[in-house]
Amino acid sequence: MAQEAKPKAVRGPRIDAQRNRQRLLETAKATFAEKGEAAGLEEIARLAGVGIGTLYRHFPTRDALVEAVYRNETQRLAEAAAELAATHPPVEALRAWMRIFVDHIATKQLMAGVLGSIVGGTSDLYADAGAQIKTAMAMLVDRAVADGDIRLDLDPLDMLRALAGVANVSAGPNWEASAKRLVDILIAGVRTPGREGR
Amino acid sequence: MAQEAKPKAVRGPRIDAQRNRQRLLETAKATFAEKGEAAGLEEIARLAGVGIGTLYRHFPTRDALVEAVYRNETQRLAEAAAELAATHPPVEALRAWMRIFVDHIATKQLMAGVLGSIVGGTSDLYADAGAQIKTAMAMLVDRAVADGDIRLDLDPLDMLRALAGVANVSAGPNWEASAKRLVDILIAGVRTPGREGR
DNA sequence: TTTAAATACGGAGGCTTCCTCCGTTTATCA
DNA sequence: TGATAAACGGAGGAAGCCTCCGTATTTAAA
Known part of the structure; x- marks a missing residue:
């Protein structure tokens, strides 16, 4: 040879x-x-x-640029979830993280229109970014479920999709407040009866 | 003269x-x-x-065609709200109507992407359609609030925006079930404590 | 029935934006 | 220094929204 x-x-x-x-x-x-x-x-x-x-x-492609631009942001959200899990009770960590999620949109760290694709889509392109957010959210939700604070028979990502829906269109000037109010409504809606800690 | x-x-x-x-x-x-x-x-x-x-x-414009195509649907949703209000207790009427809203998307009576503009936008073009839905939703919400079943410090349209968020992207095959589950979560989240009729 | 006027038609072409291809330029290594 | 590969950028294509205007069709009046 x-x-x-x-x-x-x-x-x-x-x-x-x-x-x-x-x-x-x-x-x-x-x-x-x-x-x-x-x-x-x-x-x-x-x-x-x-x-x-x-x-x-x-x-x-345009989407490839968008995904690359926002890769860091989704990673930061994933890291924030880990920190909150280490420092807060389960349902409080979940609530705080969802509010940070809203903050990211408010401060233009995430473009609202892309948000839907990241949290909602099935496109391979956003698989990594989507997986980071999905993992973060699922971890926080699992923790709160295991603690008995909430019960959830809904894909956790659907809660983020709901938030994206409030952010996604040229909503009024108070969309941010609305989104954070919606966080509280969603948390209240999945609360285990008798566990209304507030 | x-x-x-x-x-x-x-x-x-x-x-x-x-x-x-x-x-x-x-x-x-x-x-x-x-x-x-x-x-x-x-x-x-x-x-x-x-x-x-x-x-x-x-x-x-393209939007003008879209608006014309879906004018009938938004009118039908408005009529459904009136019927439900006449035949159901307040919070049940609200819940049923939101499920009909989801049905409309599921049966392609409304295009998910347009939904955001109709319920979420500030564009004049969709003002009529948006007003019909807004009026319907507000009427049902007001009724449930007046009955003491719910309290809501959120624009009622934001609840529809949340549903639109679940519908809006190429979500998984079970998005419809998720949306209806989300209806229940939202209703539970705005329930007046002690009024969990379920 | 014919004529005139108004309504309505359709497609060529303009504009914008995403995207591709390839001749030219630039960086790197031996 | 020279050769090669990587990288460049812009002209042009495709797609889709939209406009303009010569031509066709409908309608009412004579």
Whole structure:
């Protein structure tokens, strides 16, 4: 058998490509925060100082860019869940986390329109992000169920979908307050009778 | 003062225009039911056997077509609310109506994506449709509040927005059951303590 | 029945946005 | 330094919403 030639060294990404990718992510995040779903990719490329072909080389579709931009946020939500679980009683942790979820939308850390896809969709693209949120929510819910505080015969994600519904459209100026009020209603609605701690 | 000449008779719409409009509405309804928001206007025009200019003459924007298609549905929901109010105790009427609301989505009588705009938006175009639903929901809620069954410090429409959130994305195959379960959770969440009639 | 006027038609073309392809440029390694 | 591979960017295509205007059709009056 012939001996294989020694392979050439594998290259990492070029530094210009790394720099461009970073600029695209930062610019996209800012533009989505300002314009939401109306932000166009040509505009994002221009603002980042790159060509549209470059944007597509790094992020093959619009959704791929969106997913990359918000990957950090979903991770942060997952981490927040772990912290709350370590520091709060079960149902309080659940409530607090859902309010943080609402905060993330309010501070434009998540674009409302994308939220539905992340928590509600079945698209593979958002599988990672969706899984992080699903795992976080399921963990908090399981804890509260095990504690006897709540009983839930509904996919926990459906509660987040409900919150997304309040956030998702050009709702009125008080949508945030409404969403947080809805958190309380949902918690009250799944409370085990006789366990109204409030 | 000169006497005005007798005005000519005012014409109604031509019969071909009436026929085309009806065909457009029927075709649009069927296409939206089948393809949801992916239905394109060129396709709808073609399927209806008319030109794209004709579609736009009757419905100046895509939203105008959507609103016209679903005007009947929102009216039916409003009528259902009146009937339920006449035949059911307050909180039962509210619960039943919200389930009918979910049914409408399930049977494609309402396109989930439009639902958000109807119940959640501030656009003038959907003001009539939105007002019908808002009035229906508010009437049922007011009745239940007056009866002492529930207390609600949340815009009633936010409960529908929450349902729309469950319906709004390509949710799993059991979204309908989830939505109806969510109806019960919401009702339980706004129940006046000590009034758990269930 | 014919004519004139008004209504209505439809499709070519414009605009926007997402996306693709490929000639050119740039970074990297030997 | 030269060769190669990675990366670039922008022209152009496709899709979909929408507009405009020459042509067709309907309707009422003579």
